[in-house]
Amino acid sequence: MSGSSDPSGQATDEPVGVVLARLRKSKRIPGQALGERVGMSQAKISRLETGAVAAEPADVRLLAEELGLPPDEVDQLVTRAEHADNRLTDWRPAHLGLAERQRDLRQLEVSTMEHRVFQPAVVPGLLQTSEYARAVMSDLHTELDDARVADSAVAVSEAVTARMHRNQILLLPDRAFVFLITEAVLRNRIGSPAEMIAQIGRIREVAAYPNVTLRLVPDDAEWPIAPYHGFYLADDRCVLVDLFTTSMVSRGRRIVRSYRRVFDSIERVATTDVEPALDRYQTHYARMLLNAE
Structure with missing residues (x-):
């Protein structure tokens, strides 16, 4: 033995x-x-x-x-x-395709009551418009050129459809969502100025849902811990980290507790007064549109 x-x-x-x-x-x-x-x-x-x-x-x-x-x-x-599973393991490495990853995520989300998402660079998936999601996934398809990740433009379209299907969970009143983003998420231009304006509108819309809390870490905030990467906490039982080519998941209790502490510490320096930042970046992209005409 x-x-x-x-x-x-x-x-x-x-x-x-x-x-x-x-x-x-x-x-x-x-x-x-x-x-x-x-x-x-x-x-x-x-x-x-x-x-x-x-x-x-x-x-x-x-x-x-x-x-x-x-x-x-x-x-x-x-x-x-x-002490079991106190490690990160590949999340279903057989499912590396974009659409499969979205369907895996949906399975996790529908079994979760409390969702906590931290993203320092891109709009969280559940807040994305279809065009923003398409821009993100098309970049993966084009730049990585990896058939295991995105084998065709059709795969990107299927993944976008699957991601939009995930958004329906936001309408369930018994689920709670906390989205924690940085100002850089609004500043990073993923797509055209018009698409960024639409994306900001989508963020406003979802932030008004009664079961959603949106917090923003402003540029001048002092970070309690360096924002190495984004992550998603499903209740207090699982943590998911997205990589370029796959996702990593851990159900290890020690790891999940550590990520929850990270989330809570960052949340303390974030603000729920997000409208000024949304207004500022909406104006920024509108000016870009005018200058391009």
């Missing part, structure tokens, strides 16, 4: 769900029966055992104790659950 072992003889690098599944099967207890004993559905136990969902420490303790594991081994298994 590979890896070091704990006192129960299990490899310490073995997934917690696998250990629990083996314990259950060794006692010949059906998943449904175990679920009835501990107040969980059979489906939840199955997902936990197969690793489809992260093993929550409280659930691990409940199941391990019900399965008769000695107290010290219960504690060890819970500790392993607490």
Whole structure:
């Protein structure tokens, strides 16, 4: 057996769900029966055992104790659950296409109640107009010239359609959204001046939704931590970081907590008084349009 072992003889690098599944099967207890004993559905136990969902420490303790594991081994298994997946891993590396990435994101978003997004350079995806999104994705297609990322103009169109479909979640009143952007997001010109004016209008529109909070870090703010990159927090269970060619995700509790602290610290230097900045950059792009005529 590979890896070091704990006192129960299990490899310490073995997934917690696998250990629990083996314990259950060794006692010949059906998943449904175990679920009835501990107040969980059979489906939840199955997902936990197969690793489809992260093993929550409280659930691990409940199941391990019900399965008769000695107290010290219960504690060890819970500790392993607490430290599981404290790393970044490729998000579904088989899905590198633009449209597939959008559909993956939508699956994550529909299962999330509280959405927190920080973007230091580009407009967050859920706030983008179709033309802004097309400009972003067309640049990836043209500049990267990587068939795995964007194999054709058709792929870009499909991805834009998928991204616009994602925006429907903003209309669900039981979901909460906090968008945290920098002034550079408005200044960075992704597309034509007319498209940037339309994009600013879209930001205004969404910022008025009752379930949306938009905060902006002004240029003269003192950063509590350097804004290395943007990220998306899905509840407090998952963090996603976009890269040029793929996305990275972590469900590790320590990593998610760290990103939540980063988000909260940046949010404290941001303002909800975004209208002056939106007005200023709308005027800026309008002047560019006039000068081009």
